[in-house]
Amino acid sequence: MIKIENLHASVDGKEILKGINLTIGAGEVHAIMGPNGSGKSTLSNIIAGRDGYTVTSGSITYKGKNLLEMSPEQRSWEGIFLAFQYPVEIPGVNNTYLLKAGVNARRKHHGEQELDAMEFLQLVREKAKLVELDPSFLSRGVNEGFSGGEKKRNEIFQMAVLEPSLALLDETDSGLDIDALRIVAGGVNKLRSSDRSIVMVTHYQRLLDYIVPDVVHVLADGKILKTGGKELALELEERGYDWVRQEAAA
Ligand code: ADP
Ligand code: MG
Numbered sequence: 001m002i003k004i005e006n007l008h009a010s011v012d013g014k015e016i017l018k019g020i021n022l023t024i025g026a027g028e029v030h031a032i033m034g035p036n037g038s039g040k041s042t043l044s045n046i047i048a049g050r051d052g053y054t055v056t057s058g059s060i061t062y063k064g065k066n067l068l069e070m071s072p073e074q075r076s077w078e079g080i081f082l083a084f085q086y087p088v089e090i091p092g093v094n095n096t097y098l099l100k101a102g103v104n105a106r107r108k109h110h111g112e113q114e115l116d117a118m119e120f121l122q123l124v125r126e127k128a129k130l131v132e133l134d135p136s137f138l139s140r141g142v143n144e145g146f147s148g149g150e151k152k153r154n155e156i157f158q159m160a161v162l163e164p165s166l167a168l169l170d171e172t173d174s175g176l177d178i179d180a181l182r183i184v185a186g187g188v189n190k191l192r193s194s195d196r197s198i199v200m201v202t203h204y205q206r207l208l209d210y211i212v213p214d215v216v217h218v219l220a221d222g223k224i225l226k227t228g229g230k231e232l233a234l235e236l237e238e239r240g241y242d243w244v245r246q247e248a249a250a
């Protein structure tokens with residue numbers, strides 16, 4: 001699905017990513033863990049094409065194409081989805097309206113017929129159930145006045161509607177109480193499929209009890225210092241990150 005090679009990137013002239021290598025196959029779920037400020041959001045944002053970042057060297061190949069040459073819109077049309085660490089509020093812009101525009105822009109890009117209002121309504125109602133999102137949220141402004149947990153749930157709802165090939169979930173678990181966590185994780189699990197890759201950026205092992213990853217990476221100081229199976233998350237929970245740094249330095 002995606003292959004990142006020796007990626008270096010900076011923000012405001014400061015190097016944040018210092019040689020990232022990461023390959024994710026179709027159908028795989030990867031967790032990226034690491035201390036605050038290590039570059040996890042930077043990596044997710046660069047894949048999604050958010051501006052403000054300068055890639056200074058390295059490459060990203062997505063479905064065989066040079067991702068770095070694609071606009072953020074093209075990336076979205078080609079199936080990349082980013083659930084933000086801090087979802088933005090867009091007061092006055094209807095939640096469903098925005099999604100419909102997104103879905104139809106992508107269909108158009110792929111030469112498919114746009115969904116009409118009825119078809120779309122049917123789609124969003126079905127997907128809202130997946131994350132137990134109350135239908136009243138569909139007609140509200142995007143994240144307008146949503147609680148932290150409701151915003152996160154809305155992000156997964158958007159993911160369900162957009163049916164991405166590569167979903168990047170940046171700390172989707174933060175701000176969720178235990179019931180919401182279970183619901184959101186259940187929604188993500190239902191979206192696991194052999195033609196979709198999911199990247200979960202998280203600080204907490206807790207989420208990984210619900211969404212069991214195939215691979216766990218430790219990103220620290222702008223590099224992936226260690227890669228392992230799901231048991232690595234448990235080890236990090238117990239031992240923290242310093243030992244990984246020491247091991248990598250040795
Ligand atoms: P993480 O998500 O792992 O906590 P981030 O990717 O958010 O880390 O940040 C990595 C580093 O890049 C931090 O030192 C952060 O302050 C810096 N950084 C990220 N975005 C910006 C920005 N827009 N301007 C300046 N510094 C930034
Ligand atoms: Mg952080």
Ligand code: MG
Pocket residue numbers: 040041042085170171
């Ligand atoms: Mg972050």
